[in-house]
Amino acid sequence: xxxxxxxxxxxxxxxxxxxxxxxxxxxxxxxxxxxxxxxxxxxxxxxxxxxxxxxxxxxxxxxxxxxxxxxxxxxxxxxxxxxxxxxxxxxxxxxxxxxxxxxxxxxxxxxxxxxxxxxxxxxxxxxxxxxxxxxxxxxxxxxxxxxxxxxxxxxxxxxxxxxxxxxxxxxxxxxxxxxxxxxxxxxxxxxxxxxxxxxxxxxxxxxxxxxxxxxxxxxxxxxxxxxxxxxxxxxxxxxxxxxxxxxxxxxxxxxxxxxxx
Amino acid sequence: xxxxxxxxxxxxxxxxxxxxxxxxxxxxxxxxxxxxxxxxxxxxxxxxxxxxxxxxxxxxxxxxxxxxxxxxxxxxxxxxxxxxxxxxxxxxxxxxxxxxxxxxxxxxxxxxxxxxxxxxxxxxxxxxxxxxxxxxxxxxxxxxxxxxxxxxxxxxxxxxxxxxxxxxxxxxxxxxxxxxxxxxxxxxxxxxxxxxxxxxxxxxxxxxxxxxxxxxxxxxxxxxxxxxxxxxxxxxxxxxxxxxxxxxxxxxxxxxxxxxxxxxxxxxxxxxxxxxxxxxxxxxxxxxxxxxxxxxxxxxxxxxxxxxxxxxxxxxxxx
Ligand SMILES: Cc1cc2nc3c(=O)[nH]c(=O)nc-3n(C[C@H](O)[C@H](O)[C@H](O)COP(=O)(O)OP(=O)(O)OC[C@H]3O[C@@H](n4cnc5c(N)ncnc54)[C@H](O)[C@@H]3O)c2cc1C
Numbered sequence: 001x002x003x004x005x006x007x008x009x010x011x012x013x014x015x016x017x018x019x020x021x022x023x024x025x026x027x028x029x030x031x032x033x034x035x036x037x038x039x040x041x042x043x044x045x046x047x048x049x050x051x052x053x054x055x056x057x058x059x060x061x062x063x064x065x066x067x068x069x070x071x072x073x074x075x076x077x078x079x080x081x082x083x084x085x086x087x088x089x090x091x092x093x094x095x096x097x098x099x100x101x102x103x104x105x106x107x108x109x110x111x112x113x114x115x116x117x118x119x120x121x122x123x124x125x126x127x128x129x130x131x132x133x134x135x136x137x138x139x140x141x142x143x144x145x146x147x148x149x150x151x152x153x154x155x156x157x158x159x160x161x162x163x164x165x166x167x168x169x170x171x172x173x174x175x176x177x178x179x180x181x182x183x184x185x186x187x188x189x190x191x192x193x194x195x196x197x198x199x200x201x202x203x204x205x206x207x208x209x210x211x212x213x214x215x216x217x218x219x220x221x222x223x224x225x226x227x228x229x230x231x232x233x234x235x236x237x238x239x240x241x242x243x244x245x246x247x248x249x250x251x252x253x254x255x256x257x258x259x260x261x
Numbered sequence: 262x263x264x265x266x267x268x269x270x271x272x273x274x275x276x277x278x279x280x281x282x283x284x285x286x287x288x289x290x291x292x293x294x295x296x297x298x299x300x301x302x303x304x305x306x307x308x309x310x311x312x313x314x315x316x317x318x319x320x321x322x323x324x325x326x327x328x329x330x331x332x333x334x335x336x337x338x339x340x341x342x343x344x345x346x347x348x349x350x351x352x353x354x355x356x357x358x359x360x361x362x363x364x365x366x367x368x369x370x371x372x373x374x375x376x377x378x379x380x381x382x383x384x385x386x387x388x389x390x391x392x393x394x395x396x397x398x399x400x401x402x403x404x405x406x407x408x409x410x411x412x413x414x415x416x417x418x419x420x421x422x423x424x425x426x427x428x429x430x431x432x433x434x435x436x437x438x439x440x441x442x443x444x445x446x447x448x449x450x451x452x453x454x455x456x457x458x459x460x461x462x463x464x465x466x467x468x469x470x471x472x473x474x475x476x477x478x479x480x481x482x483x484x485x486x487x488x489x490x491x492x493x494x495x496x497x498x499x500x501x502x503x504x505x506x507x508x509x510x511x512x513x514x515x516x517x518x519x520x521x522x523x524x525x526x527x528x529x530x531x532x533x534x535x536x537x538x539x540x541x542x543x544x545x546x547x548x549x550x551x552x553x554x555x556x557x558x559x560x561x562x563x564x565x566x567x568x569x570x571x572x573x574x575x576x577x578x579x580x
Contacts, residue, residue, distance in 0.1 A: 029528050143363035175450045177447075179448075186441070224371070225374060225404070232399050244561030247572070251573040
């Protein structure tokens with residue numbers, strides 16, 4: 001009796017195939033400057049990190065689903081070999097394997113087309129992206145992958161339960177949340193709250209070195225969108241300090257000088 | 262050629278964002294050539310009013326009840342764009358707009374630029390438009406090759422004015438494919454302007470010492486009709502709801518007035534708020550980095566200053 005009971009408990013209900021799109025961004029305190037006639041981001045001295053939404057929320061929720069249902073978590077990045085450090089970090093946190101599409105990431109459209117080309121015959125149950133990258137803040141890649149693959153897209157997920165067939169997702173919307181059910185494969189973008197950040201441990205870092213990382217050649221190398229030039233915002237004119245005893249003066253300035261109220 | 266604008270009507274009502282999108286669509290049409298057509302999906306009061314902001318016609322799918330599902334919306338917008346001959350599609354950079362901008366671009370085989378803050382222009386073989394990058398720390402001038410593009414418009418990017426009068430409304434006719442997404446519930450805080458649309462924002466941070474002290478922030482916000490926001494640690498510790506978290510990893514906002522009390526002004530916080538037109542910082546530490554990004558500063562204990570500021574606003578309103 002007890003053996004049967006054990007078997008039932010151990011049997012995987014499902015085996016989920018999960019893909020997590022990760023990107024590399026400048027660290028949040030990095031100095032933002034440009035070179036080549038303001039046409040390129042100046043990478044000198046800049047430290048790069050995995051995009052926080054990808055690392056903290058998308059990747060970790062995928063790992064939790066795998067722990068719950070069994071399955072595999074694959075991390076994917078479109079970028080040059082220099083991105084391998086960031087990909088290794090995803091493996092150290094717990095992804096089983098990784099794919100790097102060997103091309104410069106030119107735009108959301110070109111990145112999404114390459115990820116979709118990789119994913120189209122792989123049968124992923126959920127494809128995760130972060131809600132946006134903290135450098136280009138586009139919020140575009142997830143929806144574009146979904147359209148290429150003709151899958152539903154649920155964006156800004158701050159909570160998701162998945163029973164192996166149907167997912168129930170809380171989506172962040174202006175001033176609240178929307179609760180949706182999705183059946184079958186879909187693309188999800190992760191916002192804050194979807195999971196709790198995990199710090200890779202020594203064992204994870206060692207294991208990551210032996211995990212498979214495939215390099216695939218890009219299906220799409222052209223981009224419809226390009227950056228012509230960058231500019232920095234105009235510096236503020238300097239702060240005007242107001243006497244804390246005289247809030248009437250602040251109100252007057254906001255009304256008459258700044259004209260914002 | 263025409264420019265197709267999605268005019269969102271949450272709960273059957275247009276909000277400022279819809280008028281902004283239409284107005285921007287009209288300016289885009291004037292710049293690139295053609296007319297501005299608005300599409301309204303689901304029930305909406307007075308769609309003809311969109312003409313006042315520059316729409317020459319509205320295509321209204323009044324019977325649509327499928328909720329805001331990205332694939333359904335994409336299918337509808339793709340069909341209407343083909344019917345009206347639109348090569349440019351404009352949406353708001355809202356939770357809805359962001360969910361569909363990329364999808365629609367793939368469907369139309371167009372380029373997409375999100376969070377745009379300028380009117381696009383035609384420049385040798387492409388469309389040029391600007392957007393903030395690096396969480397507001399810089400701007401990028403982007404070029405979309407060809408003549409097709411999808412743009413999501415940043416909130417409060419340009420002032421809206423009424424430039425026309427009511428326009429004709431046509432009933433739209435499209436096939437909406439079945440979706441595997443079911444919307445079960447929408448829970449929103451009623452009566453408050455959502456942060457990305459707010460013109461006035463009162464925000465507070467760890468200097469508040471605890472959630473029980475937020476009464477003075479709420480009073481100030483209520484007095485001027487502002488939306489409340491907070492710094493990340495305040496949301497992380499559950500003092501305030503997550504949707505109030507502004508900054509690089511929270512909501513990016515661009516109100517006319519941002520009042521920050523008890524927030525140090527860390528670079529990640531500034532990233533989400535430094536495009537605000539006017540910033541007031543209340544902090545008792547004269548070295549707080551936020552003062553460098555502020556227009557007006559008050560260096561004192563917020564527990565004294567905030568109630569005094571509320572009183573001063575009340576006095577002004579009474580006059
Ligand atoms: C990857 C990453 C992403 C991040 N993203 C964000 C983000 O999106 N948004 C965000 O806000 N932060 C973000 N942070 C955190 C950020 O670095 C700061 O830690 C955070 O903004 C600090 O919040 P705070 O200003 O409320 O608290 P503190 O830094 O603790 O500042 C409290 C301030 O209150 C003042 N104060 C205290 N008591 C009083 C009083 N009685 N009267 C007046 N003033 C008083 C103090 O002088 C101090 O300046 C991020 C950090 C990282 C590493």
